[in-house]
Amino acid sequence: MNIIIVGCGKVGCTLVEALSSENHNIVVIDSRPEKVSALTDTVDVMGIVGNGVSHTTLKQAGIETADLLIAVTGSDEENLLCCVIAKKSGHCQTIARIRNPIYNEEKDFLQKEFGLSMIINPELTAANEISKVFQFPSAIRVDTFAKGRVELLHFKIGNNSPLCGLKLSKFHATLHCNDILVCTIARNSEEVIIPNGDFEFAANDIVSIVAKRRDAIDFFRKIGLEKNRVSNTIIAGGGKISYYLAKSLLMSGIKTTIIEINQQRCEFLSEQLPKATILCGDATDKELLSEECIEKAAGFAALTDLDEENILLSLYANGISSAKTVTKVNRINFTSVINKLDLGSIIYPRVITAEYIIKYVRSMNNSLNSNVEALYKLEDGKAEVLEFLLKENSAVCNIPLQNLKIRKNTLICCIYRNHQVIVPSGQDCMMPGDSVMIATSGYNISDIKEILED
Known part of the structure; x- marks a missing residue:
């Protein structure tokens, strides 16, 4: 093209x-x-x-x-x-x-x-991503498929998690969660694994699962990661992302405080967001943060213009509170280092914007087989999860999955059909009109038939 x-x-x-x-x-x-x-x-x-x-x-x-x-x-x-x-x-x-x-x-x-x-709109897009995380703080990232009916949820395994040492082959039987499918595992910020039954979970793995919201809530409860939606949030920095985020949070009934150092910007935010609390001050001032009870905050978003400030603020917030933290990072040169820090959910605005545009570019190649409906890149592009809408004459339809010769490092995560979420087995078939979620590493797929071996 x-x-x-x-x-x-x-x-x-x-x-x-x-x-x-x-x-x-x-x-x-x-x-x-x-x-x-x-x-x-x-x-x-x-x-x-x-x-x-x-x-x-x-x-x-x-x-x-x-x-x-x-x-x-x-x-x-x-x-x-x-x-x-x-x-x-x-x-x-x-x-x-x-x-x-x-x-x-x-x-x-x-x-x-x-x-x-x-x-x-990069800032609005980033704000929407942050808002989803505050709505579901058990996850460090939330992506949606099938027009919001299915979610791809990413979470980090803690040292004392019941998942530690568990083999994937025993995952469903041990946790009684047949409606949860494990898509990918990011380990050591260096590799993304499309797991098989012999895979063994370990502490600090970043796990991606596909599930409906109510099933995911039950799953997180079982592994000790259940958290309620945040009730109040402190936002450091009053830029465009903060504006859009505060607007979204206030509409959801979440109390929102913005700390911004520029007086003129504070006046603008006060006029545009009358239900928010706008404080003119330095977000790195520990006394100011203490006055705003950061220790009791349910959510904290570090969204200043400086990556260094955002990183320090999130580390500080995580050290003195149990708040769900979100950290904005503009530079992507040191993602492998940044991802190892305890920064909560990390948002890269330019990467989010690029994902949306790449999805559109691939959708321009829509073929007789399928349309690309959604695309999410994981761990600096090492893996992707895509949604395809299957057409009538798709080459993969009406064939049991066990009979399809699917490429290595490719997984059919989920089939959405007639408002039903199907975690597929070998006997299931993909049908015309289905929304199908695919996880893959090592390939740039723009057509559902590309999941098949050549």
Whole structure:
């Protein structure tokens, strides 16, 4: 696929690295020569120094034969205009990053009137991910499938967990949880395992399971990880993610306090979020945190602009309270180190944004067999969990799973059919209209038939 990416910032770079690894032809555009050089020196892509709004620059990038243009500059207006000019210059689909809360309220209008294929708001997307974790604090990450009816829940095994030393073959019989399916195991932040029956759980493993909400609640109770939805939350930092998160939490009836150091920003937040408590101060001030009873907080989100501050704040919160902590990290250079720290749920906004866009790119390849409905990358892209909607003439339908020659390191996690969640056995068949969840490592799958051996 021919893809043009306008903007070589954090999200742009993450997209280039992810999409180039999937063998797309990519051209990047940015007005800053050093940004373009940094990308073209490390990734096999073509770079153009110029203005992405310029018709001449877009022609030079090959807009007339492009399949997709993604505009992720720092300006919402520039991203919108870039997409409009791209639509006029060629026949490509367009994706625009829009961050301003005012524009977000008009998202549907903008998408329709500007002919955009997709609008992505990184801060809103990140806030939604954090909100899901506060709603279900037993997990360190919550992803959804089948329009929210099935969840992929990630949790860490503690030293005294009943799972320690348990073989997967004895998992269901020991815990009486036949409606839970173990998808992946991340171990030592270095490998992701698609487990078989001989796999043995160990402390500090990050386990991913597929389940319906009520079954997951029962499972977490059995392994001693049951936690109620948070009732109150302290948010450090008053940026866009904090704004969207507070709005979501308040709508759910969760008391929310935001600590922000900028007076002008505090005034904006007070006007926009009248039900929230807005404090003007330094979130790293221990006395201020103590005054706000951080020791008794049910939830704590470190969302300042500095990774170092966020890491220290979460470590401090975990040390003096039992709060569910969420840590925002912008830089992804040291994920293997950061993931070993006790930071609760770690949110990488640019990675979340890239996942949404990659899902859309793969869905553009929708075939006669299936549509890509959802995609989640695990442990820095070492594994993926995808949802496919099966079509009438799919090559995998109406065949018992035990008769399918499925690739190594690939697992059919769950089948969702007629409002029923099926944890599949070898006798089950996939049927047209099913939503099917697949876990895989080592492959970039865009069609359900790609789970089969060649």
